[in-house]
Amino acid sequence: MTGFLSIRNLSVVLAGTPHRLLRSVSLDLPAGEVHGLVGESGAGKSMIGKAILGILPRAIEIAEGEILLDGQDLLQLPPAERRRLVGKTAALIPQDPLTALNPSRRIGPQITDRLVDILGWKRAQAEARAVELLAEVHIPDAPRVMRSYPHELSGGMRQRILIASAFAAEPKLIVADEPTTALDVTVQKQILRLIAEMQSRHGTAILFVTHDLGVVSKVCRSLSVLYGGKVVEETEVRAFFRGPKHAYSAALLAATPKYTDPDTSLTPVPAEVIAAVQAEVEAADGEWRHVR
Amino acid sequence: MLDGRSAIKRRAGLRLWLSGGWLLLIVLAAILAPWISPQDPLAQDLFAARTPPFWEAGSEPGFWLGADSLGRDVLTRILYGARIALIVAFVAGTLTCAVGAALGLIAGYFRGWADRIVSRLVDIWMAFPPVLFAILLIAVLGTGLTSIIIAIVVIDWTRFCRVVRAEAMNQGQMDYVASAQVAGMSRLRTMWAEILPNVLPTIVALLSLEMGIAVIVEAILSFVNLSISTDSPTWGGMIAEGRTSIHQAWWVLVFPLLTLFLTVLSFSQFGEGLKDRFDPVLR
Ligand SMILES: Nc1ncnc2c1ncn2[C@@H]1O[C@H](COP(=O)(O)OP(=O)(O)OP(=O)(O)O)[C@@H](O)[C@H]1O
Numbered sequence: 399m400t401g402f403l404s405i406r407n408l409s410v411v412l413a414g415t416p417h418r419l420l421r422s423v424s425l426d427l428p429a430g431e432v433h434g435l436v437g438e439s440g441a442g443k444s445m446i447g448k449a450i451l452g453i454l455p456r457a458i459e460i461a462e463g464e465i466l467l468d469g470q471d472l473l474q475l476p477p478a479e480r481r482r483l484v485g486k487t488a489a490l491i492p493q494d495p496l497t498a499l500n501p502s503r504r505i506g507p508q509i510t511d512r513l514v515d516i517l518g519w520k521r522a523q524a525e526a527r528a529v530e531l532l533a534e535v536h537i538p539d540a541p542r543v544m545r546s547y548p549h550e551l552s553g554g555m556r557q558r559i560l561i562a563s564a565f566a567a568e569p570k571l572i573v574a575d576e577p578t579t580a581l582d583v584t585v586q587k588q589i590l591r592l593i594a595e596m597q598s599r600h601g602t603a604i605l606f607v608t609h610d611l612g613v614v615s616k617v618c619r620s621l622s623v624l625y626g627g628k629v630v631e632e633t634e635v636r637a638f639f640r641g642p643k644h645a646y647s648a649a650l651l652a653a654t655p656k657y658t659d660p661d662t663s664l665t666p667v668p669a670e671v672i673a674a675v676q677a678e679v680e681a682a683d684g685e686w687r688h689v690r
Numbered sequence: 691m692l693d694g695r696s697a698i699k700r701r702a703g704l705r706l707w708l709s710g711g712w713l714l715l716i717v718l719a720a721i722l723a724p725w726i727s728p729q730d731p732l733a734q735d736l737f738a739a740r741t742p743p744f745w746e747a748g749s750e751p752g753f754w755l756g757a758d759s760l761g762r763d764v765l766t767r768i769l770y771g772a773r774i775a776l777i778v779a780f781v782a783g784t785l786t787c788a789v790g791a792a793l794g795l796i797a798g799y800f801r802g803w804a805d806r807i808v809s810r811l812v813d814i815w816m817a818f819p820p821v822l823f824a825i826l827l828i829a830v831l832g833t834g835l836t837s838i839i840i841a842i843v844v845i846d847w848t849r850f851c852r853v854v855r856a857e858a859m860n861q862g863q864m865d866y867v868a869s870a871q872v873a874g875m876s877r878l879r880t881m882w883a884e885i886l887p888n889v890l891p892t893i894v895a896l897l898s899l900e901m902g903i904a905v906i907v908e909a910i911l912s913f914v915n916l917s918i919s920t921d922s923p924t925w926g927g928m929i930a931e932g933r934t935s936i937h938q939a940w941w942v943l944v945f946p947l948l949t950l951f952l953t954v955l956s957f958s959q960f961g962e963g964l965k966d967r968f969d970p971v972l973r
Pocket residue numbers: 412419437438439440441442443444445446455456457458609
């Protein structure tokens with residue numbers, strides 16, 4: 399089955415080198431579902447999101463693969479058309495609410511920009527919608543908030559605003575890149591609940607990047623486990639928590655603290671599991687170079 | 691936090707008022723010079739030569755700050771000197787800022803080959819000693835107001851370029867830029883609408899500083915007699931002339947020097963004050 403978002407054999411390299419940062423990644427995300435991307439730091443989770451949204455760093459280029467969004471291969475589109483399609487269909491909830499809002503602009507225009515630019519709305523109409531959106535993410539006193547500068551608001555408040563503005567133009571896909579990592583624990587839970595609430599109300603598909611399997615179990619339907627830029631397991635969340643198939647995912651799950659039983663001691667991913675998955679990933683590389 | 695913020699604000703406010711006040715005075719002097727000057731700036735009066743300022747014995751009415759060795763009124767010449775100083779400050783400052791900030795913004799935000807070209811250019815530029823460079827340029831271009839302005843722009847654009855490039859590069863890494871990009875904003879508009887407002891406080895501070903520097907450069911060039919023709923009084927020219935008679939008539943040197951010093955200081959302080967005022971995090 400191909401999903402609303404369908405990635406086929408996507409490899410990205412450090413420009414001008416054969417060094418792969420994503421290794422033939424494939425994944426499917428049906429419309430309206432939440433898919434988790436997990437893996438340790440540096441596994442390439444953010445890289446997948448950036449490749450979809452067309453914001454890869456300069457030094458990184460796509461070597462091969464397809465990114466089908468709503469049936470269209472983004473990588474075959476001319477840049478301007480691609481930008482328009484992505485702008486209309488997708489949005490980003492970034493990790494750090496401190497740098498994700500422009501510090502020298504007021505909140506209001508930062509939300510309404512999207513409605514005006516992407517949907518071609520009138521400023522006044524967009525402002526009315528922004529007030530509704532802020533109410534939807536449980537921000538009281540929306541008119542005052544819209545006149546504020548980002549530094550006048552708390553981290554949790556800013557993240558709510560980013561969520562509101564991600565959902566503003568009714569995208570069909572949102573890439574949420576560790577949207578709760580920068581927040582403190584109590585706020586994390588509220589934000590997570592809010593994202594789930596907005597997701598089910600708007601029926602938006604979300605690619606949820608996180609390294610917290612506990613979060614995945616709460617908000618995702620399916621997930622991909624990444625190691626070294628390769629998907630080692632893609633599966634349904636329920637099946638995963640019943641018993642992961644890959645040794646590395648099993649070790650990752652064992653290394654996750656249990657919310658139900660906080661006293662269990664943490665078992666780090668064993669060295670031999672790491673060595674095995676590393677070997678597996680590198681073997682795939684040899685094949686890849688050979689084919690090319 | 692709140693207290694610290696308001697303390698900064700108060701200090702910035704005082705600084706802004708003092709420096710702004712002095713600059714306003716100089717601007718008024720430049721505009722109104724023909725009407726408020728007690729004398730003709732070029733009129734020589736050998737009987738009044740080296741008349742001391744009004745509070746000293748032997749002063750003459752009408753020569754408030756004394757007269758130079760040719761009997762020209764010092765105050766009048768300072769007022770007229772403000773004209774050249776300010777023209778150079780505004781024109782050279784603005785042009786320098788426009789060239790340097792534009793190149794810095796493009797290099798810092800677009801990176802890639804644009805950045806490589808601009809950065810290489812800056813490196814090469816920085817290898818020349820600036821004052822020598824200026825004198826060489828004037829020698830080639832000939833003296834005159836336009837030459838001075840061109841020389842200042844050519845020498846000083848790198849100051850803006852370096853700082854603005856670093857800031858733009860910094861801002862370019864921020865997530866808000868990625869979000870704008872995802873929303874389909876073109877690179878050029880992102881630079882203009884998202885990056886520039888964040889670099890603006892720095893640009894304003896540098897611009898004001900640059901105006902002060904332009905005043906100094908003009909004074910230095912006048913001092914070494916490479917500036918405007920001797921018809922129009924300049925502060926640098928007055929300082930050069932005053933130097934020769936410092937023991938007999940200190941006022942010929944000291945008053946223009948003091949004016950120059952206060953003006954340059956005010957430009958830099960005004961810029962800093964504006965920056966604090968502009969910065970949304972301190973506002
Ligand atoms: N601009 C860049 N130039 C070169 N390599 C990069 C660049 N950005 C990221 N990488 C590399 O790409 C790999 C994947 O990075 P990515 O940011 O996707 O990791 P991640 O899984 O999101 O990790 P984290 O949990 O730390 O965010 C890492 O090994 C990283 O070092």
